[in-house]
Amino acid sequence: MSALLELDGVSAGYGPFRALFDVSLTVPDGTAVALLGSNGSGKSTVARVATGLVPVSRGRIRFDGRDVTGWPAWRLARLGVAHAPEGRSVFASLTVEENLLLTFRAALGRGGVPDALARAYAAFPRLGERRKQSAGTLSGGEQRMLSLAKVLANPPRLLVVDELSLGLAPVVVDEVFRTLQLVRDNGTALLVVDQHVGRALALADHVVLLSKGQVVHHGPAGELGDLAEKLMPGAPV
Numbered sequence: 102m103s104a105l106l107e108l109d110g111v112s113a114g115y116g117p118f119r120a121l122f123d124v125s126l127t128v129p130d131g132t133a134v135a136l137l138g139s140n141g142s143g144k145s146t147v148a149r150v151a152t153g154l155v156p157v158s159r160g161r162i163r164f165d166g167r168d169v170t171g172w173p174a175w176r177l178a179r180l181g182v183a184h185a186p187e188g189r190s191v192f193a194s195l196t197v198e199e200n201l202l203l204t205f206r207a208a209l210g211r212g213g214v215p216d217a218l219a220r221a222y223a224a225f226p227r228l229g230e231r232r233k234q235s236a237g238t239l240s241g242g243e244q245r246m247l248s249l250a251k252v253l254a255n256p257p258r259l260l261v262v263d264e265l266s267l268g269l270a271p272v273v274v275d276e277v278f279r280t281l282q283l284v285r286d287n288g289t290a291l292l293v294v295d296q297h298v299g300r301a302l303a304l305a306d307h308v309v310l311l312s313k314g315q316v317v318h319h320g321p322a323g324e325l326g327d328l329a330e331k332l333m334p335g336a337p338v
């Protein structure tokens with residue numbers, strides 16, 4: 102399968118601080134890649150580089166075969182690259198249903214709205230129960246469900262997920278991962294950073310392990326279970 106996203110010898114950082122050193126990785130089209138590593142190893146920086154939020158100082162970024170090095174986030178977004186939870190933004194003053202209607206109308210046209218609403222509420226019954234509530238008063242987990250429901254309606258080609266399940270109750274984490282699986286099954290490629298290593302590995306086809314800003318392992322997800330536990334003992338699964 103061809104590479105959808107390719108980082109080739111990428112270095113990047115913040116001001117004089119270098120966070121990534123010669124990072125190369127690929128996300129094949131339609132697959133999920135788990136990006137693992139201890140705190141501060143550079144996972145979020147990779148997520149930001151991949152979505153145009155942090156510029157690279159060396160190396161190339163390719164998307165769907167095109168060199169997109171130096172492209173700003175909005176331009177990558179047009180190609181179908183989405184970043185969550187940055188993409189989590191919901192309209193706080195609108196209700197849950199108004200948020201969904203806005204997205205669904207724009208993405209699918211009026212005719213597609215009833216079906217899309219039904220699918221969103223089937224995937225997230227909680228959103229159905231709270232359809233009249235203003236989105237700004239939803240809990241953090243519910244807001245993430247709402248943003249994922251929007252993603253489901255208008256699937257990006259690549260969804261970069263950085264700690265989307267952070268601080269959520271286990272049952273909500275389950276829902277988030279079920280939805281990510283759904284997003285993937287719909288053909289969206291995923292680059293997933295999550296402290297729930299076991300769940301991320303269960304979702305992933307490939308895994309990339311970062312240490313101190315460098316890739317120290319890149320391979321099929323199945324091989325890594327024990328190694329992940331050794332590198333990140335006690336991490337929630």
Ligand SMILES: Nc1ncnc2c1ncn2[C@@H]1O[C@H](COP(=O)(O)OP(=O)(O)OP(=O)(O)O)[C@@H](O)[C@H]1O
Pocket residue numbers: 115118120138139140141142143144145146147
């Ligand atoms: N905005 C910033 N300005 C300066 N340094 C930063 C900035 N963001 C991250 N860093 C530094 O870059 C390095 C990599 O950070 P990054 O956030 O990518 O790590 P991470 O693997 O996502 O960590 P965590 O698991 O804690 O989220 C760290 O040393 C961090 O302190």
Ligand SMILES: [Mg+2]
Pocket residue numbers: 144145146
């Ligand atoms: Mg991070």
